[in-house]
Amino acid sequence: MKTEHYQVLDEVARATVAELTAFWKSDPGREMIHRIRSVLADLPECYSTYVGISFQVFDDERERNLTLRETEAMFVNGRKDLFIDKDPDLCSFVVEGSAATVPAGFCPRCWGPWGQESQPAGCSRCGCTVGEDAEVSGS
Numbered sequence: 664m665k666t667e668h669y670q671v672l673d674e675v676a677r678a679t680v681a682e683l684t685a686f687w688k689s690d691p692g693r694e695m696i697h698r699i700r701s702v703l704a705d706l707p708e709c710y711s712t713y714v715g716i717s718f719q720v721f722d723d724e725r726e727r728n729l730t731l732r733e734t735e736a737m738f739v740n741g742r743k744d745l746f747i748d749k750d751p752d753l754c755s756f757v758v759e760g761s762a763a764t765v766p767a768g769f770c771p772r773c774w775g776p777w778g779q780e781s782q783p784a785g786c787s788r789c790g791c792t793v794g795e796d797a798e799v800s801g802s
């Protein structure tokens with residue numbers, strides 16, 4: 664996926680996450696939290712509630728998806744409400760002559776898991792490595 668495509672989808676993902684974040688702070692959102700908390704209070708402590716959005720792009724040919732952004736809200740009896748936004752860094756590469764932009768942690772060629780701990784950084788799925796198959800791009 665080229666940087667300009669990634670940036671547009673990332674803007675939509677960011678706006679989607681912002682809407683859910685704003686919802687939890689609104690009157691209807693606070694009412695929803697109150698209703699969830701009321702039900703949890705009547706249930707055994709082992710129950711909890713999770714609400715999340717995962718904004719992903721799926722590629723049929725790769726049979727893989729990129730997770731652009733995620734937001735989660737967890738409600739657990741006896742604990743403070745937990746809100747988590749996952750906002751991965753943008754990573755731009757040139758792979759076999761083509762620009763490829765992916766969130767951190769994804770291979771720019773096959774979208775598999777991208778290991779930063781290996782030297783050079785690379786993909787355990789397709790074998791793509793920085794310096795051999797991919798170059799880090801400035802944009």
Ligand SMILES: [Zn+2]
Nearest residue numbers: 770773786789
């Ligand atoms: Zn790969």
